Amino acid sequence: xxxxxxxxxxxxxxxxxxxxxxxxxxxxxxxxxxxxxxxxxxxxxxxxxxxxxxxxxxxxxxxxxxxxxxxxxxxxxxxxxxxxxxxxxxxxxxxxxxxxxxxxxxxxxxxxxxxxxxxxxxxxxxxxxxxxxxxxxxxxxxxxxxxxxxxxxxxxxxxxxxxxxxxxxxxxxxxxxxxxxxxxxxxxxxxxxxxxxxxxxxxxxxxxxxxxxxxxxxxxxxxxxxxxxxxxxxxxxxxxxxxxxxxxxxxxxxxx
Amino acid sequence: xxxxxxxxxxxxxxxxxxxxxxxxxxxxxxxxxxxxxxxxxxxxxxxxxxxxxxxxxxxxxxxxxxxxxxxxxxxxxxxxxxxxxxxxxxxxxxxxxxxxxxxxxxxxxxxxxxxxxxxxxxxxxxxxxxxxxxxxxxxxxxxxxxxxxxxxxxxxxxxxxxxxxxxxxxxxxxxxxxxxxxxxxxxxxxxxxxxxxxxxxxxxxxxxxxxxxxxxxxxxxxxxxxxxxxxxxxxxxxxxxxxxxxxxxxxxxxxx
DNA sequence: AGGTGTGAAAGCGTTCACAGCG
DNA sequence: CGCTGTGAACGCTTTCACACCT
Numbered sequence: 001x002x003x004x005x006x007x008x009x010x011x012x013x014x015x016x017x018x019x020x021x022x023x024x025x026x027x028x029x030x031x032x033x034x035x036x037x038x039x040x041x042x043x044x045x046x047x048x049x050x051x052x053x054x055x056x057x058x059x060x061x062x063x064x065x066x067x068x069x070x071x072x073x074x075x076x077x078x079x080x081x082x083x084x085x086x087x088x089x090x091x092x093x094x095x096x097x098x099x100x101x102x103x104x105x106x107x108x109x110x111x112x113x114x115x116x117x118x119x120x121x122x123x124x125x126x127x128x129x130x131x132x133x134x135x136x137x138x139x140x141x142x143x144x145x146x147x148x149x150x151x152x153x154x155x156x157x158x159x160x161x162x163x164x165x166x167x168x169x170x171x172x173x174x175x176x177x178x179x180x181x182x183x184x185x186x187x188x189x190x191x192x193x194x195x196x197x198x199x200x201x202x203x204x205x206x207x208x209x210x211x212x213x214x215x216x217x218x219x220x221x222x223x224x225x226x227x228x229x230x231x232x233x234x235x236x237x238x239x240x241x242x243x244x245x246x247x248x249x250x251x252x253x254x255x256x
Numbered sequence: 257x258x259x260x261x262x263x264x265x266x267x268x269x270x271x272x273x274x275x276x277x278x279x280x281x282x283x284x285x286x287x288x289x290x291x292x293x294x295x296x297x298x299x300x301x302x303x304x305x306x307x308x309x310x311x312x313x314x315x316x317x318x319x320x321x322x323x324x325x326x327x328x329x330x331x332x333x334x335x336x337x338x339x340x341x342x343x344x345x346x347x348x349x350x351x352x353x354x355x356x357x358x359x360x361x362x363x364x365x366x367x368x369x370x371x372x373x374x375x376x377x378x379x380x381x382x383x384x385x386x387x388x389x390x391x392x393x394x395x396x397x398x399x400x401x402x403x404x405x406x407x408x409x410x411x412x413x414x415x416x417x418x419x420x421x422x423x424x425x426x427x428x429x430x431x432x433x434x435x436x437x438x439x440x441x442x443x444x445x446x447x448x449x450x451x452x453x454x455x456x457x458x459x460x461x462x463x464x465x466x467x468x469x470x471x472x473x474x475x476x477x478x479x480x481x482x483x484x485x486x487x488x489x490x491x492x493x494x495x496x497x498x499x500x501x502x503x504x505x506x507x508x509x510x511x512x
Numbered sequence: 513a514g515g516t517g518t519g520a521a522a523g524c525g526t527t528c529a530c531a532g533c534g
Numbered sequence: 535c536g537c538t539g540t541g542a543a544c545g546c547t548t549t550c551a552c553a554c555c556t
Binding site (some may be wrong): 305307316321322324330332333334336339 | 535536537538539540
């Protein structure tokens with residue numbers, strides 16, 4: 001484990017201590033812990049047990065303790081974790097001690113909503129610029145920011161020190177936008193377009209696909225239905241193909 | 257190699273056949289394969305190899321083959337997969353042969369965008385109703401649908417056979433909305449509110465938290481920065497991390 | 513006593529590599 | 535041959551259970 005070191009400690013933005021090499025699964029949960037901790041802090045809690053924090057974050061306590069142990073974090077045996085200290089520590093590890101600038105590309109339906117989404121701002125980010133390729137949208141003001149043409153990306157990226165790019169364009173434009181973001185030095189991209197993007201090594205890419213989430217739920221609905229529909233028959237694990245499958249007729253030819 | 261099903265068998269009329277019990281990780285990728293397959297179909301491909309489909313879907317071919325093998329799916333050795341057949345099969349497994357009705361609760365910033373999001377409609381769903389608790393929003397028309405008051409949920413849920421609920425309210429309202437959805441029989445919920453929800457066993461719950469995605473990216477930005485900031489020693493060995501994911505996803509360079 | 517930190521075990525998911533079919 | 539389907543190996547994640555600290 002590491003030695004005593006005060007994480008978000010004031011000053012010293014330059015000499016960054018090496019970050020522990022956290023498992024991805026742990027990294028993905030830290031933001032959830034952080035949110036729970038902020039709630040606890042607001043409600044006056046000064047310490048919290050692994051059990052308490054775990055339930056606030058929707059995980060079990062063993063997992064939480066293991067996750068926090070990777071940070072080399074300090075709980076106090078017999079007591080729990082210091083809420084404020086843990087907040088500092090997680091915010092430090094997540095790199096939230098600096099408010100990173102986000103560029104949002106594509107101000108259509110979804111982009112509009114993202115541009116106005118409070119959660120980005122309230123949880124450590126700054127939407128620094130909006131872009132679109134559609135001249136009709138350039139100049140529009142959303143939430144205090146003016147939509148710029150994508151061609152201005154190079155200039156603005158430098159001025160604003162853009163750290164993260166968010167793609168909310170149609171799928172057809174997404175790869176090109178990603179390329180442009182990479183070209184101006186952005187190394188983290190969040191993609192909302194329903195398509196696979198390829199980026200060079202060293203660039204982090206995450207994807208959110210809203211329809212996919214629904215389709216996963218649909219699978220479970222389907223499975224639940226097929227289970228309850230079955231009497232306890234020998235469970236012939238037969239999968240039938242549609243062909244002339246009953247139910248509603250498919251209206252396929254879906255696509256984008 | 258147990259009694260493996262032979263899918264092709266057209267369904268027995270009426271009774272829904274039991275679905276194979278797929279690994280969650282596989283389920284989560286099927287929608288991606290489906291999207292890639294639709295693209296291939298539109299561009300005139302009739303068959304595709306595991307290699308080809310895998311790269312279109314952003315995974316490696318071993319994973320793809322393993323996933324499809326869980327469906328008991330047919331490829332033809334030496335040839336590949338029949339695109340149209342595979343589309344049918346995946347759509348069947350995901351339960352997309354019926355267009356499920358979705359209720360969206362909360363038409364604020366994000367809810368507005370979701371209500372107008374084409375992807376839901378084009379990929380197998382029907383937004384059947386919009387709800388909000390704010391009287392000022394009730395009556396507003398979005399994308400051809402009128403916003404109703406949440407109190408009407410019971411009546412509307414029955415009329416429209418709501419299968420999936422989407423929560424896009426502030427965190428403070430989300431648990432109450434979830435309870436109401438569960439009460440009217442909804443067994444699948446997609447939550448966009450940044451909070452932990454609790455639902456009874458048997459109800460499927462998925463969560464999308466946009467700020468969390470950014471925070472995960474922020475961590476990797478922070479880590480990259482701390483590595484490059486490191487004095488020479490060992491630093492270079494670490495940046496390139498051989499054999500593997502220095503980054504979030506095995507989303508490697510895929511040629512397109 | 514109370515609760516964290518952590519080896520060890522169990523469980524999943526991914527990757528490898530190749531048998532075997534078309 | 536080419537390519538699928540799949541056992542077996544591997545690595546990551548979760549869970550367990552308890553030593554150890556306060």
